[in-house]
Amino acid sequence: MARYYDVNAPETQKLWAKSLWQDYYQSDPATNPVYGLSGKSHKSNAYVYIDEAKKGIGDRIRLTWLQKMGENAGALGNEIIEGNEGEIYTATDDVILDLWRIGGRFDDTDIVDQRVSFDALKELRANMSGLIKERRCASRANHMTGNTRQTDLRYTDNNTPYTPDDQHAYRCDATASVLGTPSDETITSVDFLDIGHIDDLKEIARSLPLPIAPFRVGDAEYYGLELHPAQLRRLRQSDTDWYSTMTNALQGGQATGHPFFTNALGKWGNVVLFENNFLPRGMNSSTSVAIDTVRRGVFFGAGACVTAVGRMNPKGDHLKWTANAWDAGDKHRVYAKLVSGTIAPRFDWNDGTSVKRSYGKIVVSSYAPVVSGLTALDYAQPNLS
Numbered sequence: 044m045a046r047y048y049d050v051n052a053p054e055t056q057k058l059w060a061k062s063l064w065q066d067y068y069q070s071d072p073a074t075n076p077v078y079g080l081s082g083k084s085h086k087s088n089a090y091v092y093i094d095e096a097k098k099g100i101g102d103r104i105r106l107t108w109l110q111k112m113g114e115n116a117g118a119l120g121n122e123i124i125e126g127n128e129g130e131i132y133t134a135t136d137d138v139i140l141d142l143w144r145i146g147g148r149f150d151d152t153d154i155v156d157q158r159v160s161f162d163a164l165k166e167l168r169a170n171m172s173g174l175i176k177e178r179r180c181a182s183r184a185n186h187m188t189g190n191t192r193q194t195d196l197r198y199t200d201n202n203t204p205y206t207p208d209d210q211h212a213y214r215c216d217a218t219a220s221v222l223g224t225p226s227d228e229t230i231t232s233v234d235f236l237d238i239g240h241i242d243d244l245k246e247i248a249r250s251l252p253l254p255i256a257p258f259r260v261g262d263a264e265y266y267g268l269e270l271h272p273a274q275l276r277r278l279r280q281s282d283t284d285w286y287s288t289m290t291n292a293l294q295g296g297q298a299t300g301h302p303f304f305t306n307a308l309g310k311w312g313n314v315v316l317f318e319n320n321f322l323p324r325g326m327n328s329s330t331s332v333a334i335d336t337v338r339r340g341v342f343f344g345a346g347a348c349v350t351a352v353g354r355m356n357p358k359g360d361h362l363k364w365t366a367n368a369w370d371a372g373d374k375h376r377v378y379a380k381l382v383s384g385t386i387a388p389r390f391d392w393n394d395g396t397s398v399k400r401s402y403g404k405i406v407v408s409s410y411a412p413v414v415s416g417l418t419a420l421d422y423a424q425p426n427l428s
Contacts, residue, residue, distance in 0.1 A: 059168065060364035063379060066172035067362075072306070073183060073350050079260040079303030080267070085346030085388075085403070089258040089267055090183075093138070093351035096359040100382055104138045104351050108402075110253060110392050134390030140353045141201040144380040145174055171379055177321075179385070181423040183348055184321040186387040187269070188339035188406050189225065190421075192326050198424050200350070200385035208389075210251055211401035213342070215240055215409035222247060227325030227337045227408045235277040236340070236409040241268060241311050244342040244405060253392050255344040255403055257313065260303050266314045271322040271338040273411035275308070314342075323421045325408050333427065335419035338411040346388065347403035353382035 072078035073090040082088035085108060095104055115129025147170070182200035185193045189207040193199055212225040217233040220243055245266060248255035257264035270278070308316045325337025341347075355363045365378045389399040413419050421427045 056364050056366060057360075059366070060360065060362050060379075063168050063172055063175075063364060064362040064381075066168060067175045070172065071176050071179060073179065073348065077302055078306065080258070081350075085349075086256065087259040087345055089343055089345060089347050089403070091346060091349040093349065094361075095140075095351055096354050098140055098351075098353040098382075099355075100140065100142045100353070102140050102353060104140065104384070106136045106138065106349065106388055107133050108135075108346070108388075108390065109133055110390070132393045134392060136386065136388045136390055138349055138351045138384040138386050139202050140351060140382050140384045141196075142380055142382055143178075143197065143201065144378060145171065145178075146376065146378040147171065148376040167377065171377070175379070175381075177423045179350070179383075180319075180321045181421075182385050183350070184319060184323060185424075186385055187341040187343065187348055187404055188323055189387075190323040190326070190339070192323070192331055192333060192427060193421075193424060195426055198426070200383055202384055202386045204387070205389060205399075207406045208398055208400045211404065212406045213240075213244060213247065213408070215407070224328070225326070225406065225408060226328045227334050227339070228327045228329070230325065230334075230337050230408060230410050232336075232410055234410045235280075236270070236274050236407070236411070237278065238311065240407070240409075241314050244268070244407065245312065245314060247405060248342065248344060252394055253400070253402075255405070256346075258345040264313060265310075267317060267343045268314055268340065268407070269317045269319040269322065269343070270340040270407075271411060272318055272320055273413050274322075274338050274340055274409055275316075275318055276414075277409070277411055320422050323424075323427075324419055333419075333421070336410060336412040337408055340407040340409070341404055342407055343404040345403055348385065348387050350385045351383065353384075355380065355382060 068074045072080045074081055074092050076082050080088065081090040081092045083091065085091050093104060098104060110132050118124040118127065179200065181198055185199050185204045189204055191204050191206055193204065207225055209224045212223060214221045214226065214230060215234050215236050220240060248266065257266050306317065308318055322338055322340055325334035325339055327334060352361055354360065362379060362381045367376055387404060388402045390402055391397060391399050
């Protein structure tokens with residue numbers, strides 16, 4: 044026998060809000076720690092997830108992270124150490140929280156008297172959860188890749204992306220790959236991603252003035268590399284052995300059955316590759332026009348992205364669900380809203396340049412046209428031409 048709920052009843056709307064939040068939370072690697080990427084620590088988790096019940100609409104969360112200790116040779120024997128200590132500097136960045144709302148409506152002749160069957164509710168909730176996850180994934184991709192073409196805060200989770208600095212942007216090149224300010228317009232048809240670039244990225248991560256630390260999954264340390272399907276297709280074409288080598292590296296041992304590995308494509312050394320179709324097209328550094336034949340991926344370690352959620356009401360609820368009937372009760376509208384914010388943090392690391400530098404990630408641009416017959420798009424961002 045079907046179960047029915049009064050959509051206007053406060054108890055029903057509260058139940059649906061909690062169920063929708065759980066559906067989203069459990070499906071998103073940036074919020075659910077079971078995937079091995081998210082957690083509370085910027086030193087051991089790739090995605091930092093902050094659940095801030097005391098913050099609401101318009102508030103900001105200040106990140107205050109320690110950088111490495113300044114130059115300090117120490118002292119030998121009876122030498123005096125006082126006054127010669129290495130100074131420990133802190134750096135700050137802010138996550139702005141604001142309200143984001145989505146809504147949908149449906150017309151079903153079987154729905155009368157403001158009542159809806161459990162199966163229809165479950166399907167509707169799944170679609171709403173999928174939309175929330177999709178938008179949050181697009182927002183993270185914009186921040187992680189520095190996609191400043193996207194200026195609509197609905198697609199950047201209430202915070203503005205920034206252009207990567209010259210130590211955290213890597214351009215694949217057939218002759219000599221370049222670390223520096225993004226210039227995607229110089230990428231040509233021979234500048235596709237190859238296995239050797241992965242080794243370059245790991246070397247760069249370890250050699251930067253502020254090295255990119257790996258994140259931890261269990262007792263092991265890893266870096267991640269998110270690539271667009273078009274970048275991966277070029278990678279497969281460039282080296283026929285790469286796929287078997289990387290997939291074989293995931294077989295057996297700790298990889299078996301762990302969601303972190305079952306969601307991965309493969310492993311090259313301690314760099315785990317993931318496919319992400321939300322990654323944007325390249326961008327001309329002078330005109331900001333999209334480049335259809337270039338994609339931006341991202342190499343990342345610990346602390347690369349921060350997502351925070353606030354409260355919808357004094358009770359600390361993460362999400363609010365509202366449903367109502369219209370047109371004489373024959374049609375229904377549903378709304379969900381939450382308070383959140385996402386950034387890829389950057390800091391002034393007191394290196395004498397006053398340049399705010401990325402933390403925990405390197406943007407990776409490469410030649411990656413889509414399959415012939417397809418139109419190059421920024422997935423889930425219809426406002427970008």
